[in-house]
Amino acid sequence: MKAYGYFTSKKYFKRVLFSIMLTMALILTGLSATNTYLLERSVKHVQEDANLKVLTQTQYNLSYMNEIIVHLSSFAYRDNALIPLMFSNNLPKMDYIRGYQQMYNMLESSSFLHSMAVYNATTGELYGSSSDFLVDGGTTKSSILEWLLHSSSGSLPTSRLIPFSLHNSSNIDSFAFIVTDTYNSFTPSQSAVILFIKPDWVFESLNKLNGVSSGNSGEILIRTADGQLFNNGHSEQTMPLDQEAIGRLIQEPDGKTGGTNGSGFVIGNSGGNKVMITYLHGIGDWTILYMQPYKEIMQAVSDMRTRNYALTGAFILLSIGISIWLSYKLYGPIEAMLKRILPHMRNNGPDSRTRNELDVMSDVYEQLSGQLQEISSEQIVRKYYVRKFLTDNRSLSELDMQQLIGKHELKLIPTGPFTVCTLRIDRYDDYDRRTSPAMKKLHRFAVTNIAMEVMARSFHCEIIDMQEDHFTLILSGSMEADAIKRAIADVQQVLERYYDLSLTCGIGEAAPQLSQLSASYYQSYQLSQYSILMGYKAIIEMQDIRTNLENKQKSLPDDVEKKLSEALKKGKLTDSGSELERAFDLLSKMQLEDMQRAIADMAWLIKNAAADITNNRITHLSVDIERIPLLPRDYYTLDELHLAFLSLCTAICEEAKPSSMERNEMIIETVKELIWQKYSDFNLSQQSIASTVKLSSAYVGKLFKDSCGLTITEYLNDVRLRKAQELLLKEDSTITEIMEKVGYGNQSYFFRLFKSKFGSTPKEFRIKKSIS
Structure with missing residues (x-):
C-alpha cells in the first residue's frame, strides 16, 4: 500500500518514469519467455533432423549388409564342403572336418559374422561353428534348435534378418539369416544354413554416427x-x-x-x-x-531458460534502481522550480502543495498569461507610437512626442539628434514566394531581436517591424556614421549566417528634432531601394546616390533606343551589345523612379523589335516575346538586368542574322569583344567564350582560325600582352600586379610569353623604356 501511495503521489513525472520502467520489465519478461519457447522448438527440429540423418545412414548400412549376406548365404548353401553336413544320413568324418573347416574360413573372411550353423533335416542334427557348441554341454545347440524348430512367432522367414536372443529377452544376441532351397518360410523338413550376424555391426555404426557411445543416453x-x-x-x-x-x-x-x-x-x-x-x-x-x-x-534449453530468467530479473532490478536514481536526478530541476514558484503564487494555500506538478504549472501559466497580456498590451502601445513617429507625426507636437517617450519608456533620447535606418529584405518577391508563413514569422522575430541586441550595445535605439519588406531603426544621440555602418554590417552578417537572410540598409540623414523623423524615414526607405544600383547587402547613405538625385534625365536618349532596335532587327550582336552597355551606363546615373521606368520602356522596345522580326519572317523566334516586358520583375539589380537583357538580345540576334556570312562575322566580332572586355578574367578561355556565345568550342575555334589566321588563345595572349606593355609604361604598379590585371596567374608563363613576343622580360622592358 505504501508503494501504491508513493506511486500515486503528487510527483507526476516520477510516476511516468516508473510506468515506463514497469512496462519495459514486462516486455523483457515476455521476450525472455518467447525466446525460450522458440529455442525449444529450434532444438526439437535440429534434433529431429540429426536423428533422421543417423537412422537413414543405419538403413543404408542394413541394406548394404543384407545384400552382402544374401550373396554370402547363396555361396554357403551351394558350398561343396557344407552340402554333406546338410543332406548326408551317415556323415563321414572327413566330410565333417571339411565342413567345420569351411565354416571357420567363412567366419574369418567376414567381419560381421558371429557364427554359422548347418541344420540337417534328415538326421535332425545341428552343426555349429561356435565353440559354445562344444564346451557348454549342448546348451547353445539346444537353444538354437528350440528357436529353429519351435519358434514362438510361428514359422521363421527365410532370406531375411531375424533378431535372435538366446534368452528370449529384449537384448539382441545376433541377427539370424536362414537359407533353404526355397524362399518360403522355414519348416523342420528343410535342411538349412543359418548365418548369425553380430549386432554390434549395426548398433555400433549408429552409435559412432550419433555419439551414443560418448555419453548420450x-x-x-x-x-x-x-x-x-x-x-x-x-x-x-x-x-x-x-x-x-x-x-x-x-x-x-x-x-x-x-x-x-x-x-x-x-x-x-x-x-x-x-x-x-x-x-x-x-x-x-x-x-x-x-x-x-x-x-x-532439453537440458540446454532448461539451463538457457534459467539463465534468461535470472538475467531478466537482474536487469529488472538494475532498471528499477537506475530508474529511481534517474527519477530523483531528473526531478531535481522540477522540484527546485516548484520551490521557487510556490511562494509567489497568488493562491498558495495548503491544497497547492498536494496537487501534482501539472496543476501547479497550469496555475502558474494562467498567472503568467495574464501578466504577458498586460506586457503585450504595453508593447502594442509602444510599437504604435514608434510607428506613428515615423509615418504620421503631424498630429503630435515636439513636446507631445518627448512626453510619450518618457511615459512609455522608449529607449530614445528625447532631445536627439535622430538617425533613421531602414533594413530592407533583398529579392523580397522571391523571398515571399518561397518562404512559409511560419518561417516568415520566425525571421521577423529574429531580425527585430538581433538588430535591437546588436545596435543597443552602442546606441539608444528602437526598432519597429514595418511589415511587408522592411524594418526601421531609430537611433538617438550623437554618433559617428562609421560606427553606425559597422553595427549595421554586424547585423547583416549574423542574419545571413544563421537565417540566410540578405538585407540592404538605407541610412537617412540625421534629424535634429522628433518632428523630422517621418521625412528621415521616407528618405532611408528610398535609399534602401537603391540596392538595384549598389547591389545586395549594401549600406547606402545619401552621399552614395547624390549624383543620381541630381540627374534630371527622365528617359534614355532616342538614338540609343533607335540603334538598339535596328541592331536587333539586323541581327548585329556586337552593335546591340554596345547599345545595351551604353544604355545601362546611363541608367546607373538616373534617379530610382526614372531608372525603373526606363528599364520597363527598354523591355517593351526589345519586345516590339522581336515582334517585328517575327512578322517579317516565315519562322518564329524561339524567344517567348510576351514575357519580355515581365523581365524587370524577375531581376533586382542593374547587373542582373544587364546580363538578362544581353542574353535576350543574343538569342534574338542569333535567330535574326541575315546570312551565314554575316553570322560568322558576328560571332568573330563577339569573340573579339568578349576578349577585350574580359581579358583580365583568369578563367577566360576558348571553352568559356564558346559557352557564352552558346556554340561548341571546336566550331568557334575553327571559325576564328579560318577568319583571323590565329587561334583564340593566341589572340587572347596578344591582347593581354599588349595591355601589359601599355600598363608597364603608364603605371607604377609591380609586375605581379600588372600580370594579374591582364589575367595571368602564373608568373613564369607570363614572362615566357612576354619575352617571346617583345624580346625581353617585363622588368627589362620597363628598365629600357625608363632609360630611353
Missing part, C-alpha cells in the same frame, strides 16, 4: 512387425521399455510423420518418462527407433 531399438522391441545386447539399458506405449506413439495419426520414407518424430511417455522417439522403416517389416530422454535433450 539415447537408446537404439529395432521393432519387428509383431511389436517386439530389441536393442543391442552389449549396451546398458538406460530407459524402461514400454512396448505398448511406444507402439501407440509411432502409430498415432496426429504424430509428426515423415512422409514418403516412412520416418517420424514423436514426443510422448514410455515407462513413466517423457521421451523423444525418432523412427525409420528399415529392412522389410522392421522399424528402427532412436529413443532419447526428453529431459536430457
